Amino acid sequence: MSTEAHKTYCNAAYTKWMNKLAKTAKSKFGVSIVYSDSQPDQYLGEHGMIVVNTKQTKENQMFSLLHEMGHAQNRSKENFNKEYALLHKHDMTGIPIRSYAFRVQLLEEEIQAWRNGEKIADKLNIKLNKRAYDNCAAICVMSYIDWAADRDWQVPPYA
Numbered sequence: 164m165s166t167e168a169h170k171t172y173c174n175a176a177y178t179k180w181m182n183k184l185a186k187t188a189k190s191k192f193g194v195s196i197v198y199s200d201s202q203p204d205q206y207l208g209e210h211g212m213i214v215v216n217t218k219q220t221k222e223n224q225m226f227s228l229l230h231e232m233g234h235a236q237n238r239s240k241e242n243f244n245k246e247y248a249l250l251h252k253h254d255m256t257g258i259p260i261r262s263y264a265f266r267v268q269l270l271e272e273e274i275q276a277w278r279n280g281e282k283i284a285d286k287l288n289i290k291l292n293k294r295a296y297d298n299c300a301a302i303c304v305m306s307y308i309d310w311a312a313d314r315d316w317q318v319p320p321y322a
């Protein structure tokens with residue numbers, strides 16, 4: 164296959180897998196997927212929505228979707244309020260919490276969302292390029308680590 168043909172072939176696979184993921188997001192978490200070329204990837208629980216930015220490769224769009232579904236999964240857990248009490252408090256009040264404990268909890272939930280994404284892919288027989296997925300996760304997690312390590316308070320880089 165030519166490089167171009169191979170790319171088309173891969174993109175078709177990603178589109179198929181992402182449609183599969185969208186169905187699962189709806190049925191399992193009641194969440195709809197919105198594609199946008201101007202908004203960043205994000206999980207908007209209160210709107211029952213996941214935004215996927217289309218200005219990235221199809222592969223990265225799928226990684227992002229998996230990760231955001233990982234957030235939805237965390238928040239659908241019955242014990243989320245207890246397990247992530249500070250995040251829950253923040254969700255409820257909308258008021259930023261400046262403590263180190265909050266930062267660490269946010270980091271923990273971020274990493275868990277990446278792990279969830281991997282499991283979701285596995286369950287749906289989606290073939291993940293594990294190395295690429297882990298690299299993508301690492302870049303995102305590092306931005307949270309930078310944020311958490313800053314002694315001055317900044318608004319977290321929600322993604």
Ligand SMILES: [Zn+2]
Nearest residue numbers: 230273276322
């Ligand atoms: Zn995230």
